[in-house]
Amino acid sequence: MAAAPSASADYVRDRQWVMDVFSVDDMWAQSQGEGVIVAVVDSGVDAGHPDLSGQVLEGKDFTGGGNAQQDIQGHGTAMASLIAGHGHGAGNDSGVKGLAPKAKILPLRTLRTAADRNADETWGAAVRYAVDHGAKVINLSFANDGGHTLSDGRQAIAYAQAHDVVVVAGAGNVGFSTVSEPAALPGVVAVGAVDRNANRWDESNTGKGLTLMAPGVDIVAANPKRSPQYGLSDGTSDATAYVSAAAALVRAKYPDLTAGQVINRLIKSASFLQHKGLKAPDQEYGYGIVRPYSALTMNIPKGPEGNPLGRVQLVDDASKGSTSSATENTKTKGYTSMGAIVLLVGVIGLLAVIAIITSLVVARSRRATQNGAATNGTYPNSAYPAQQLMPPPVQQPYPSQPHNQAYGYPAAPPQAPQHPNPYTQQPPHQDPTR
Structure with a gap:
């Protein structure tokens, strides 16, 4: 989009097919x-961009x-x-x-350049x-493709x-048949990308745990590093942002919902829109393509307060009222407090015995060494090498640029839609116009 015409702002607005x-x-x-x-x-948010003025908190x-x-x-920023x-x-x-123009953005910068590693910690x-x-x-518009999220x-x-x-997190941009983490973790809304024809983008990861699909192809967004401050991209990063915005819309209208x-x-x-015969959750489309207007207007019972996608077990003491997994395991084994005390005393006694025996062996070893026994191989010092520290676990590196392998900026050629507006094609019993 660096070669956009002088009326770039209008051109930018015209390219936002998602708005339509x-x-x-x-x-x-x-x-x-x-x-x-x-x-x-993410990589920070440019608070000075004209499309975001007043929206960005300090972070x-x-x-x-x-x-x-x-x-x-x-x-x-995008x-x-x-x-x-x-x-x-x-x-x-x-x-x-954006879809939620009155929401506020809290920018949290965890990497600065494309070469930075977005570490779990x-x-x-x-x-x-x-x-x-x-x-x-x-909003987590990144993925650890092929790796696991650390503690x-x-x-x-x-x-x-x-x-x-x-x-909300992106499912990944490498066409894997598995959803990448952290999107694949329980309770996280894992988002894949579709194009303007409501078809899955080829590079969008699929698999178990995929939750929703959203527009992620030929997406124009703000970018302070490009002239005239806009860029064009494909990816589940963009789709993730749209689902985060949809969640903000719902939270604003229904503040009492968990x-x-x-x-x-x-x-x-x-909705699966024109994709007939799919059963949710589908490995390629999850529960369907997000529909913000329907999410705001459909008559949907509140349902249980818990997350329908599950949750990650919290073992951090900072969580109020949380029960560590270690405590839960102890309960399931049926240990009583008295039993635990007896077991503890027994372990302490055993350790004491081991310590005494070890002391005697060490003392004997020293005497034998002093008497020349080390020369005949009875207790050679080489039998006790210095303890080797385990090397730290190697974490799978994050992509050099989160979920943005196609984040180039040439204008994409126009796509011929398969339907006048496939987003209006709905299955029975749903809003026929959204």
């Missing part, structure tokens, strides 16, 4: 995300110093604009608008910060879930 298929004017009559904070755990930089309101890479962009110019008719700390600073939705990340997500926060009930509403209002 989601009928945003009707949607915004129901909710615009007022009063909801969405945390964007925090977790990369060792710096300003979370600065974005060297541009990815975080995600924030899809969530809460409000456009600019007369009537805000130019630039990018770093983004995990950012997730906890988001929870403690009022975020009701957390820092898992427990941070568990902490968020225990504190009534909706966590995070689990918000997720339930998003799932129940989703």
